[in-house]
Amino acid sequence: MDRQMEIRNKAAFATRPCAVLMDIDNTMYAYDTAHAAASEAAMRKTIKMLGIKQAEYEPAFAEARREVKTILKETASAHSRLLYFARMLERLGMKSQPLMVLDLEQTYWRNFLSASTLFPQVKDFLEDLRAAGIPVAAVTDLTAQIQFRKLIYFGLDHYFDHIVTSEEAGVEKPAAKPFQMALERLSLIPGQLVWFVGDDAKKDIAGAKAALGAITLQKRHDGVEVSGEADAVFDHFRELREVLRGSV
Numbered sequence: 001m002d003r004q005m006e007i008r009n010k011a012a013f014a015t016r017p018c019a020v021l022m023d024i025d026n027t028m029y030a031y032d033t034a035h036a037a038a039s040e041a042a043m044r045k046t047i048k049m050l051g052i053k054q055a056e057y058e059p060a061f062a063e064a065r066r067e068v069k070t071i072l073k074e075t076a077s078a079h080s081r082l083l084y085f086a087r088m089l090e091r092l093g094m095k096s097q098p099l100m101v102l103d104l105e106q107t108y109w110r111n112f113l114s115a116s117t118l119f120p121q122v123k124d125f126l127e128d129l130r131a132a133g134i135p136v137a138a139v140t141d142l143t144a145q146i147q148f149r150k151l152i153y154f155g156l157d158h159y160f161d162h163i164v165t166s167e168e169a170g171v172e173k174p175a176a177k178p179f180q181m182a183l184e185r186l187s188l189i190p191g192q193l194v195w196f197v198g199d200d201a202k203k204d205i206a207g208a209k210a211a212l213g214a215i216t217l218q219k220r221h222d223g224v225e226v227s228g229e230a231d232a233v234f235d236h237f238r239e240l241r242e243v244l245r246g247s248v
């Protein structure tokens with residue numbers, strides 16, 4: 001089924017934006033498939049290394065993850081695979097195993113990246129912005145190291161004027177801080193027209209509206225909960241490129 005892009009606020013797109021801010025995960029590529037492949041690979045490796053069963057791995061990992069998240073809450077480290085694996089091995093009765101933990105983390109991210117594919121025309125959209133002289137910033141949750149690595153893997157690292165992660169902001173979206181930091185780095189002031197492109201109704205759409213009064217564009221695909229307050233909802237980056245062409 002081919003859905004139509006929904007433009008709910010036509011007037012918002014009649015004016016050229018001063019900058020475009022973008023989320024990375026599940027906006028530029030589908031997160032779920034990459035995460036599933038990576039989780040499976042890390043699990044297989046652990047099971048093999050320790051000679052345990054999947055039925056032992058799964059609850060130990062789930063509990064370790066919950067424990068880390070409970071302590072670290074809405075921060076970048078709350079997503080740390082390194083911490084999840086470290087705690088998991090402890091829960092399985094082992095002492096600290098730095099080498100094994102680093103190996104599992106690398107296994108996770110290596111498999112994650114090789115199972116990730118950029119959505120069609122993401123790069124073309126970024127090219128369009130560059131050609132139009134519109135600055136671009138990424139505003140993303142998670143630690144800087146892996147987010148930088150993703151952009152390099154996708155060949156997108158040169159398209160962003162600035163990258164703000166929740167690691168350096170100290171807090172995750174939808175908190176205002178990461179959005180404000182991006183605005184400051186772009187030398188813009190509140191009230192200047194910016195677009196925010198993201199997938200998450202609460203973190204990206206509600207967050208960017210509340211923090212910046214941004215014009216929000218939501219990337220829709222399977223598993224995305226559509227926001228009632230997005231100014232536009234799109235399925236394909238080619239539609240976003242058309243909207244941009246109409247505004248510049």
Ligand SMILES: [Mg+2]
Nearest residue numbers: 023025026199
């Ligand atoms: Mg996202």
